[in-house]
Amino acid sequence: MLNIIVCIKQVPMVSQLPWDSRTGTLKRELAQAMMDPASRRGLEAAIQIKEQQPARITAITMGPPMAEEILHQARALGADQGILLTDRKMAGADTFLTSLILARAIQQECRGFDLIICGAQTSDSETGQVGPQLAEELDIPAIGFVNHVAVKPTTIEVQRHVDDFSETLEMDLPGLVTVDLTAYKPRYLALAGVEQAFAPQGVNLPAISIVDASQLGFDGKFNALKDSPTRIIDVFSPAAQKETRVLKGSVKQVVDQLFDEYGKIIGGAMGKDLKTHDHDGVK
Amino acid sequence: MNTTTTTDRIDMADTTRDIWVFGDYRNYFQNRVTLQILARARDLASKTGGRVCAVVFGHKVDEYVAEYIAHGAEKVYTMDDPQLGSYSLETYSRLMARLVDKHRPATLLVGATRFGQEMAPRIAKKLKTGLTADCIDLEIDERGLLVQIAPSFGGNLIAKIVTPQARPQMATVRPGTFHEMPHDYDATGEVISEPLPKDLPKDKIRLISSELKPSEKQKIEDADIVICAGRGMGSKGKLKKLFDLAELMKAEVGATRPLVYAEWIAHEAMVGQAGKNIKPKVLFSFGISGAIQHTAALGDADFIVAINKNPNAAMMKMADVAIVADANQVCLGIIKAIKEKVRD
Ligand SMILES: Cc1cc2nc3c(=O)[nH]c(=O)nc-3n(C[C@H](O)[C@H](O)[C@H](O)COP(=O)(O)OP(=O)(O)OC[C@H]3O[C@@H](n4cnc5c(N)ncnc54)[C@H](O)[C@@H]3O)c2cc1C
Ligand SMILES: Cc1cc2nc3c(=O)[nH]c(=O)nc-3n(C[C@H](O)[C@H](O)[C@H](O)COP(=O)(O)OP(=O)(O)OC[C@H]3O[C@@H](n4cnc5c(N)ncnc54)[C@H](O)[C@@H]3O)c2cc1C
Numbered sequence: 159m160l161n162i163i164v165c166i167k168q169v170p171m172v173s174q175l176p177w178d179s180r181t182g183t184l185k186r187e188l189a190q191a192m193m194d195p196a197s198r199r200g201l202e203a204a205i206q207i208k209e210q211q212p213a214r215i216t217a218i219t220m221g222p223p224m225a226e227e228i229l230h231q232a233r234a235l236g237a238d239q240g241i242l243l244t245d246r247k248m249a250g251a252d253t254f255l256t257s258l259i260l261a262r263a264i265q266q267e268c269r270g271f272d273l274i275i276c277g278a279q280t281s282d283s284e285t286g287q288v289g290p291q292l293a294e295e296l297d298i299p300a301i302g303f304v305n306h307v308a309v310k311p312t313t314i315e316v317q318r319h320v321d322d323f324s325e326t327l328e329m330d331l332p333g334l335v336t337v338d339l340t341a342y343k344p345r346y347l348a349l350a351g352v353e354q355a356f357a358p359q360g361v362n363l364p365a366i367s368i369v370d371a372s373q374l375g376f377d378g379k380f381n382a383l384k385d386s387p388t389r390i391i392d393v394f395s396p397a398a399q400k401e402t403r404v405l406k407g408s409v410k411q412v413v414d415q416l417f418d419e420y421g422k423i424i425g426g427a428m429g430k431d432l433k434t435h436d437h438d439g440v441k
Numbered sequence: 442m443n444t445t446t447t448t449d450r451i452d453m454a455d456t457t458r459d460i461w462v463f464g465d466y467r468n469y470f471q472n473r474v475t476l477q478i479l480a481r482a483r484d485l486a487s488k489t490g491g492r493v494c495a496v497v498f499g500h501k502v503d504e505y506v507a508e509y510i511a512h513g514a515e516k517v518y519t520m521d522d523p524q525l526g527s528y529s530l531e532t533y534s535r536l537m538a539r540l541v542d543k544h545r546p547a548t549l550l551v552g553a554t555r556f557g558q559e560m561a562p563r564i565a566k567k568l569k570t571g572l573t574a575d576c577i578d579l580e581i582d583e584r585g586l587l588v589q590i591a592p593s594f595g596g597n598l599i600a601k602i603v604t605p606q607a608r609p610q611m612a613t614v615r616p617g618t619f620h621e622m623p624h625d626y627d628a629t630g631e632v633i634s635e636p637l638p639k640d641l642p643k644d645k646i647r648l649i650s651s652e653l654k655p656s657e658k659q660k661i662e663d664a665d666i667v668i669c670a671g672r673g674m675g676s677k678g679k680l681k682k683l684f685d686l687a688e689l690m691k692a693e694v695g696a697t698r699p700l701v702y703a704e705w706i707a708h709e710a711m712v713g714q715a716g717k718n719i720k721p722k723v724l725f726s727f728g729i730s731g732a733i734q735h736t737a738a739l740g741d742a743d744f745i746v747a748i749n750k751n752p753n754a755a756m757m758k759m760a761d762v763a764i765v766a767d768a769n770q771v772c773l774g775i776i777k778a779i780k781e782k783v784r785d
Pocket of ligand 2: 670671672673674675696697698699700711712713714715716717727728729730731732733734735748749750751754766767768769
């Protein structure tokens with residue numbers, strides 16, 4: 159039986175972020191939480207694999223106690239088991255430490271796994287680094303941004319489209335994939351499913367285990383925030399600084415001004431380098 | 442110019458001040474991001490000291506080495522071997538980590554191509570250092586630390602991140618963020634050829650097939666640039682020019698409801714309460730008044746350029762740049778400008 163681990167994260171609901179429009183900050187404590195949409199696609203990939211062959215799905219998340227919700231949701235959708243890694247000492251982990259904590263938990267709680275599935279990039283801090291770093295920590299191969307996974311006895315075959323290349327790759331198991339943000343469209347979860355998952359634990363609903371830092375062998379001095387190699391020194395909202403720049407004049411003037419001042423932004427979105435001044439380059 | 446004293450500067454005893462840039466040359470677009478980062482690395486190095494170095498793995502990579510030197514690399518480390526002929530995530534990250542261990546740069550920058558986004562985290566993990574993803578700017582603070590500026594929450598928040606202790610300081614950089622320097626035919630640089638280690642383990646990933654295939658047509662909901670048309674465009678015929686502009690910018694075209702109802706454009710293009718939600722990085726809004734039923738669907742656009750004859754239109758008030766002019770003429774003007782400005 160194929161042993162699949164899906165890493166899922168709980169994130170604030172971006173479309174309903176309670177913004178303080180005057181300070182331009184996020185009132186995080188008021189934000190509603192949900193399963194990260196990328197993780198949700200990872201879970202969908204696991205469920206589709208399980209529909210084709212015998213498999214056992216373990217959903218694992220690191221987060222505050224309320225992140226347990228998404229494990230119930232994952233079980234309602236088809237995961238067999240959930241693991242919640244929660245501890246105040248884990249708060250503030252950057253991707254280096256997040257992947258370290260996840261790796262320790264997997265080594266300890268999920269021996270003999272075959273395949274780990276992650277989302278490509280969360281909707282909150284959106285680094286896309288946890289999948290590759292988790293694989294590195296576990297010393298297993300990883301393929302990012304996959305659209306399709308076919309499981310063979312000791313390998314998987316995946317398809318993906320990256321950097322303009324359409325690729326088919328084969329990877330030895332155990333291994334890790336991250337699922338592209340456009341692949342494995344998540345199925346709709348009927349409400350009954352959620353209620354059942356929250357129901358008192360019966361034979362069909364194995365426990366969600368809760369694991370803290372000491373159970374993973376981190377000592378008393380462990381502090382994810384302090385131990386993280388990166389440090390966030392400032393977070394601000396670009397919207398708060400928004401001021402409309404009004405351009406008037408001849409069409410040539412306004413278009414020139416547009417590219418002189420904002421060519422970098424427009425070029426960035428196009429993925430092209432736009433010359434911002436007429437005088438550079440050979441005339 | 443560096444005005445800080447040596448006492449408050451953070452320098453690691455065992456690192457140099459060099460800034461390394463991964464030479465990502467597999468296709469045109471990747472090569473461009475490498476050139477863009479080299480240019481910024483030169484600015485950064487002028488503040489911290491140290492040299493700007495490119496690192497190139499592959500087989501027969503001389504032309505890239507020359508290109509990087511012409512675009513700002515003062516030194517290039519290469520590993521040139523038939524075994525490195527095709528991009529390998531596992532091998533390249535291993536080789537980079539070893540080179541960094543050997544030469545100890547202060548900073549390692551990688552283009553945020555898909556390959557870079559997968560490789561950089563693995564290198565950072567091997568080197569036990571931090572990594573900031575998809576930076577949109579890089580600065581040097583008064584202590585000489587690299588300040589890595591990256592968006593999160595779909596661009597609704599910007600974070601400034603540093604790596605105070607671990608080295609190298611690592612970041613991936615979004616393509617198009619910086620401007621490459623003009624090609625300098627007289628530039629010279631030192632080229633250091635590194636031997637391929639003999640003890641490389643076998644890759645656990647095998648490429649079965651690979652085909653260069655530009656991305657399929659995107660959907661308006663996913664497009665980085667959306668050009669929205671409103672009644673101010675005047676007629677169905679005049680709308681054609683917006684499609685030309687969209688083609689140039691690799692953008693998608695959206696529209697307000699009256700245009701859909703008048704059958705100037707297909708129903709799929711409708712943006713708003715009765716249509717689609719979009720989240721582009723850049724939105725151009727041509728001749729749109731800005732009714733709430735339309736603007737409710739633009740909530741996540743990072744940067745809005747509105748063109749309207751009426752400076753008081755609601756759409757103009759919510760724009761970053763409001764151009765008071767005729768929508769059609771500005772469309773033609775932008776087409777002309779882009780044709781001139783895109784570097785080939
Ligand atoms: C504004 C902001 C900016 C940040 N920038 C950086 C940065 O540049 N560098 C850095 O190292 N850290 C950064 N962090 C910290 C980072 O958010 C955390 O490390 C976070 O736990 C994981 O990063 P991510 O959300 O970017 O995950 P991603 O790497 O985008 O996640 C991809 C996938 O990994 C899995 N995954 C991620 N997190 C978890 C989890 N907690 N539990 C289970 N599975 C998970 C999921 O499958 C997910 O879909 C930042 C945090 C904030 C608030
Ligand atoms: C229930 C309901 C649902 C709706 N849903 C949607 C929806 O999903 N999407 C949607 O778009 N609308 C929707 N609408 C319609 C919406 O209320 C507006 O009527 C519509 O968005 C207006 O479109 P517009 O801005 O193109 O036209 P107008 O409001 O007519 O604005 C045209 C603008 O063009 C400017 N202009 C004129 N000539 C020029 C020129 N030569 N150069 C530059 N500028 C010029 C004018 O100054 C004006 O600001 C809905 C309405 C209702 C009641």
